[in-house]
Amino acid sequence: MVQQAPVVIEYKGLKLEETLRLDLLVEGCLLIELKSVQDILPVHKAQLFSYMKLLNVPLGLLINFHEPKLTSGIHRMMLPGSSGK
Template structure:
């Protein structure tokens, strides 16, 4: 199936469980007193504390993890998951990233 279908189904399941889900939103970059909206779009941001990148690929490459880590840094989000639905066993397709010190107010 297409990544967009997996993303939509995951969004619906999370919303049914009363989670706040933002998806396919532009990233706003802030630097000192300046900001700009970038055309970079993340898959899912859940409860403002967890990014999820949905994949349906044969192999998750380091660039996929680097992209997720960039989103985490830009928006100060402490946790990230890459979920690759192309795996036979879904748990084999989950990668977790942690950004130490993020979102610590």
């Protein structure tokens, strides 16, 4: 399990090494982003999706702990073209 993984970002020939503030990366194939917010906003999903693309991780879970029933706060995301296994 990895937390706050370093990643190299390349843009127009410029390479930057940044540390992503991801919550959990499991076995290199599942990225978990944890929140405790009133509502999941598009920006929360965009953050998870960006991390998934940068790290080439096929599956992501966005989990919001601010829900009366935890299963209502789980959002699953898949990168386009991935098998989702």
